Amino acid sequence: MKKVVATGTFDIIHPGHIRYLEEAKKLGDYLIVIVARERNVRHKPKPVIPEEQRLRVVRALKPVDEAILGDDEDMFRPIERIRPDVIALGHDQHFDEEWLRGELRRRGIEAEVVRIETKEECELCSSARIVERILTLAPERLKQMRRT
Numbered sequence: 001m002k003k004v005v006a007t008g009t010f011d012i013i014h015p016g017h018i019r020y021l022e023e024a025k026k027l028g029d030y031l032i033v034i035v036a037r038e039r040n041v042r043h044k045p046k047p048v049i050p051e052e053q054r055l056r057v058v059r060a061l062k063p064v065d066e067a068i069l070g071d072d073e074d075m076f077r078p079i080e081r082i083r084p085d086v087i088a089l090g091h092d093q094h095f096d097e098e099w100l101r102g103e104l105r106r107r108g109i110e111a112e113v114v115r116i117e118t119k120e121e122c123e124l125c126s127s128a129r130i131v132e133r134i135l136t137l138a139p140e141r142l143k144q145m146r147r148t
Helices: 015-025 051-059 077-082 097-106 127-147
Strands: 003-008 030-035 066-069 086-089 112-115
Touching (some): 003 015, 003 077, 015 030, 030 051, 030 077, 051 066
Parallel strands (some): 003 030, 030 066
């Protein structure tokens, strides 16, 4: 059985996340998703959705066979436990592929690193854009809610 690992924050699930996971699933037989811990998200704003809730939603997605929370201290601990055949990176994930391959070798993990270049093209295929849209619409929506 060929195991694939995909990782991410998965803050506000959108079609881009679904496409990433569908493409990752095509790389093997069993897809394990590692959901980032809130405290480890440093390259972008902290998630809106709590980590346990993000995990629950990711577990419910069709392409996902298993989902776990990342490690609090070392992002490679789950990888060492899982021993995947493939690690799938999204088109916009911040990982330096050569650094990642080197770190995997250093830890004795023989996983292929694949950058998924396919992306979903839509106006709200970004958690940040969804938050911006909510903030733009919020004043009018609050007025409407107060009237009812």
